[in-house]
Amino acid sequence: MVENIQPADTPPNRALRLTFEYEGSSVRLVSSQTVDMILPPSHPLEARENETGFWFTLADAAGKPVYRRIVQNPIRLDREVFSQDPKKSIHRLDQPKPKGSFVVLVPDVAPARTLILFSHPLELKSAAAPARELRRFNLSELEKKQ
């Protein structure tokens, strides 16, 4: 029998599972759960100048970022369409009235005070514009959703 196996001594990690709904440019938080789980490591905390795309940042009381993840824009301004034709297996089409739901996972760490969503302006013609603050949520506000 195996006598000497020592499991990895990794401390448990906690995360917040935040569920949002959006319609047009309106984004609202609908639920928050505290979950024991590991998250991928942070991307570089500071965005490059004029960086495009979508990301979310956790910031401390002084506004200093403590965690940042770059993700695909979860607010779907377009849709991806697939075909079995190998020459045109994927393309996109506009989604004029975006509406849906998405989840953001952030570490539940003591210094974090604010969650900030960054995105390009929510219209397809601005998809290459630099990302800017889209919405900001106080973590105390998130706790009320638990």
Added chain:
Amino acid sequence: MSTADGNVIGTTQVVDHGPASQRWNLVILSDGYQQNQLPQFHNDVQSFIATLFQTPPFDELACAINVFRIDVASTDSGADDPAACGGTGATARTYFDASFCNSGIQRLLEVNDATVHSVVNAQMPQAHMIMVIVNSPVYGGSGGGVATFSLAAGANEIALHEMGHTAFGFADEYEYFAGCGSGEAGHDHYTGGEPSQPNVTANTNRATLKWRDLVQTATPLPTTSNANCAQCDPQGNPLPAATVGAYEGAFYNHCGAYRPQFNCRMRSLGNPYCAVCQRVIRQTITPFMDSWTWGTNTLGPGQSQRWWLWWPGYPGFEGIGVQPATPGGEIRFEIPGMQMNADGSTTYFLTVTNVSSFAVQWHFRGGAL
């Protein structure tokens, strides 16, 4: 057409590579399966798992990944398939309201993602990635926070592509929006700032390119250029397929945006992930692995192997099955002998036995010391 059209049966862990709190957790739900069809869903999940764990680099990251199945029974079988898109006209009462023909496109198969998130939040909130398999033989799928795909041949590829977006933040590497030859306007030249996504760039400077360490000195930058930005670049790959460089045409633009390899699963389905995407997947998943794994081997049914291992210390380790992914004790791992050496090292004498009736790929894994 709603949650009144079925019920959530429950959650089953179908790949158990460790505690959910420590692993990267994939959750797969069913839609359009009636209660008596759920065994088929179980088979469909296993089929996708087999595909996933044969797909580089997930084949080497399997030990970091758990898979959970959420059985959801629907009143009817299949999905809505409106005749307006050339479908059969069938309507199906399903829990997540799966339907083809969204936005007038038959292949655009979608579910109610708010309902999916609600079920996952209740059943398996440790999910990192969520997929829904729709019980239909018609090819289709969609992405976003929930990757949706049907049972048609090749539809697994939709799930892998969408996982690239959702779990790893990849951009699309194709150089058009509506399609080459569609007459699309506004996609001739990318003029924005540097994309945040790791697999596309507007920068071809060898000193600052974000995947510069993967580019060989002899590879020209840009590696290809599109001679006519009014259309997709028709040229073939002038270099060996594995060459990493900066190929013009990506991120919905014919020119001005670049992709790392000529082809990638994020450019067209059926290709492997490019080297840059594979590296990002490894970087994302590796923190979910045990501290180390080593030595992949295959044992036939009933076979045993004897090993001795020397270690400069006193490690914690075990042998664990990797393939097939189904959990469960196929590998028996025994340490009949151990010797502490004068230099502080340890020699282990091991026996590894496959006690199952099928071949099993296994390796050693260990925790932090």
